[in-house]
Amino acid sequence: MTSLSARTPRFALVAHDARKDEIVEWVGLQLVPLSGMHVFSTGTTGSLIKTAFSELNVTCLKSGPLGGDQQIGAMICQAELDALIFFVDPLSPMPHDVDVKALTRLATVYDLPMACSRSTADLIVDGLLGEKTDERF
Template sequence: MKIALIAHDKKKDLMIELAKTFVNVLKKHQLFATGTTGRLIIEHTGLDVRRMKSGPLGGDQQIGSMVADGQLDLVIFLRDPLTAQPHEPDVSALLRLCDVFAIPLATNLSSARIMLKALEEEQIENQFHLRKDE
């Protein structure tokens, strides 16, 4: 599966811990991340992660484009709902695209753990993914 990993600044430590906990699951899949999140995951886990731009510099839009083009199967976006984000329209667009294309989306640690546990137990497949031409 192709998985995107994104975390707002105040959630990056949680993303690192999540990646460490599920490193054996994540290493079996293609990983993509926004800039700083990807760098931190690589540094702390050694996972192979293709990095996009930083979220505020277009990384969220790059991930959204991948969703729209059918290039992602699952998105984990640990959001900080209590801090204003300068790129909130990009965040909203990405979340909307996940809904439009039926891409499983976790926006907090609990839902991310459930998704990765299901992936670990092979209970989740890319059957949810709509093709671009559908």
């Protein structure tokens, strides 16, 4: 297995509808470290990120409910990701909740760093890249 420092880091970015604006804002705050990564994202989230930050290397997959969550799950199983940033909306029922649970289960089974909030996403970026990006810590 190639070490993280020897290749471009690969992050998956996913957000439920109620948190899409928040993940786009977070990407803006993390633009410098993320610009050195390859970002994979579910359809709508990825499109919003690409529109806001055309300089990022973003690969858009299918929309989450249409298979994007499964595509990311397959990438986890194949060790093709270094982290999963998944801004979950815990207050809204999700019709594709089983897909969400499967994705988080795979991240746990394969010991993939996963963040479901802005503060843990910051910690993953800091930890994987060895850079301090948030003055709160």
